Amino acid sequence: MENILECSGLSKSYGRKMALNGLELKVQRGKIVGLLGRNGAGKTTLMKLIVSLLRNYEGTLLVDGKKPGVETKQIVSYLPDHEFLYPWMTVEECVTFFGHAFPDFRRDKARDMIGSLGLNVKDKVKSLSKGMKEQLSLSLAFAREAKLYVLDEPLAAVDPSTRDKIMKIILDHFTSDSTILVSTHLIQGVEPLFTDIAIVDEGRVQLQGTVADIKREYGMHLEDVFKQIVK
Amino acid sequence: MILVHQFKLECRKHLAVFGSLTGLSALINLYFLFSTQQDLAFLVLTANMVIGLLVPLYIYTDLYKEFFTGVMPVNHLLPVRTSSLFAVKSAVFILGSMTVWSTTLLEIFLNPAGLYQMRIEQSSSPALGILYLVLSKLLSLPAGYALIGFALAAGKRFRKPQLSHLCIVVLLAGGVAAQFTLAVQGSWHWSIGTSSVDAFKQYANLLSVTPVFRVMQADINDTINWLTVGSNVLVMLLAGSAAALLLNGRGYEL
Numbered sequence: 001m002e003n004i005l006e007c008s009g010l011s012k013s014y015g016r017k018m019a020l021n022g023l024e025l026k027v028q029r030g031k032i033v034g035l036l037g038r039n040g041a042g043k044t045t046l047m048k049l050i051v052s053l054l055r056n057y058e059g060t061l062l063v064d065g066k067k068p069g070v071e072t073k074q075i076v077s078y079l080p081d082h083e084f085l086y087p088w089m090t091v092e093e094c095v096t097f098f099g100h101a102f103p104d105f106r107r108d109k110a111r112d113m114i115g116s117l118g119l120n121v122k123d124k125v126k127s128l129s130k131g132m133k134e135q136l137s138l139s140l141a142f143a144r145e146a147k148l149y150v151l152d153e154p155l156a157a158v159d160p161s162t163r164d165k166i167m168k169i170i171l172d173h174f175t176s177d178s179t180i181l182v183s184t185h186l187i188q189g190v191e192p193l194f195t196d197i198a199i200v201d202e203g204r205v206q207l208q209g210t211v212a213d214i215k216r217e218y219g220m221h222l223e224d225v226f227k228q229i230v231k
Numbered sequence: 232m233i234l235v236h237q238f239k240l241e242c243r244k245h246l247a248v249f250g251s252l253t254g255l256s257a258l259i260n261l262y263f264l265f266s267t268q269q270d271l272a273f274l275v276l277t278a279n280m281v282i283g284l285l286v287p288l289y290i291y292t293d294l295y296k297e298f299f300t301g302v303m304p305v306n307h308l309l310p311v312r313t314s315s316l317f318a319v320k321s322a323v324f325i326l327g328s329m330t331v332w333s334t335t336l337l338e339i340f341l342n343p344a345g346l347y348q349m350r351i352e353q354s355s356s357p358a359l360g361i362l363y364l365v366l367s368k369l370l371s372l373p374a375g376y377a378l379i380g381f382a383l384a385a386g387k388r389f390r391k392p393q394l395s396h397l398c399i400v401v402l403l404a405g406g407v408a409a410q411f412t413l414a415v416q417g418s419w420h421w422s423i424g425t426s427s428v429d430a431f432k433q434y435a436n437l438l439s440v441t442p443v444f445r446v447m448q449a450d451i452n453d454t455i456n457w458l459t460v461g462s463n464v465l466v467m468l469l470a471g472s473a474a475a476l477l478l479n480g481r482g483y484e485l
Contacts, residue, residue: 014390015390048485051308053301053304053307053308053484053485054484054485055480055481055482055483055484056481056482056484070310070311070312071310073308073309073310074310078308080304084303084304084305084308085305086244086303086305088244097236097240097305100232100233100236100237101233101236101237101308101309102309102310
């Protein structure tokens with residue numbers, strides 16, 4: 001199967017600190033891949049490189065066969081790990097903004113998702129709770145018909161109920177044409193979300209494979225595998 | 232199309248600030264025009280000067296947040312070059328700055344003791360004087376934003392914040408100082424951020440300078456200094472090209 005993402009010998013440093021250290025990762029199309037790792041393992045750095053917010057790296061990084069840049073931004077939908085919407089915009093204005101910004105954005109789909117979450121389109125972003133903002137951001141990210149969805153810690157710092165809603169959004173909008181890369185340091189309870197996982201530690205992928213294969217091989221839950229790999 | 236919508240978005244984002252400053256400046260200049268209380272003139276001139284300082288300060292802060300600290304990464308996810316984002320913002324700021332500045336024309340043209348009726352109208356070529364008045368201001372703005380863009384993008388090359396900020400200060404201060412030297416050459420003394428009917432105001436980047444000569448020129452057109460306009464064009468081209476290269480390059484990271 002063709003790879004949507006290929007990293008080979010990928011290294012990135014911040015001064016003397018190596019964030020990625022010869023990372024090897026191949027992600028096939030039509031998968032939901034969990035990028036598991038502790039805080040500071042290099043997950044966010046990898047994601048920022050994929051979406052071209054970080055540009056200076058060594059090694060090979062290909063998104064749909066191309067180096068990250070203006071062209072790949074058209075096919076990658078990114079959800080950062082922090083608030084990134086204009087706080088003064090209303091929910092509806094966010095939809096309009098994304099509609100103008102990304103040619104693959106489907107406004108009807110966004111409105112349906114937002115409606116099903118019970119968000120009022122007239123509410124300003126700044127008036128929403130953290131969980132609501134997270135769900136709005138995720139809805140906007142998934143309203144794009146992107147080839148690759150890159151979600152940085154969408155499950156962190158939200159209550160269990162919101163986490164379930166977010167997982168449902170991800171699963172509902174997964175199609176075989178797209179690939180979803182989700183970073184998380186929380187493993188308990190999110191296992192059913194992934195078809196594949198890659199455990200990242202010290203800037204490298206320490207283990208990669210399908211969830212079924214890994215569980216079969218190790219004979220334990222992902223969380224226990226993670227604890228065994230990342231000591 | 233993305234850039235057109237981005238332009239509209241930026242216009243909306245900055246409308247309140249530029250609208251307020253334009254309104255305030257218009258009120259001040261109208262008051263000055265019709266008021267017979269000349270003792271308030273100093274206050275009015277000071278208010279004009281403060282507005283003249285607030286506009287570039289506001290613009291610098293916004294560009295710094297967007298292109299240096301990257302507090303609003305949503306714009307950087309758009310499938311457009313970073314230099315295009317910068318150009319769109321600059322275009323909006325040029326429009327906003329010119330709108331605020333246009334209110335000062337009330338005093339220049341309508342006041343019987345103002346620059347136009349006192350000097351430009353009697354000059355060898357009033358059309359040339361008006362052209363210089365507008366063109367010198369208009370071209371100083373893209374030069375200013377290009378230099379800011381260059382300084383911010385160059386500052387991003389350093390990992391240590393102290394070095395980054397030092398780089399920004401050196402490039403901005405150095406660029407403006409070089410242009411300032413050109414603007415004040417030949418003058419007896421000068422003042423920053425003021426205006427007079429003695430001579431045309433010069434622009435050293437975003438800094439406005441009024442040169443004063445020992446002997447007042449009979450024809451105000453003799454105080455036209457195309458070198459300052461030329462230096463702004465040069466800075467716009469050089470700093471603009473350098474900023475575009477740096478902003479689109481691998482070394483620019485948020």
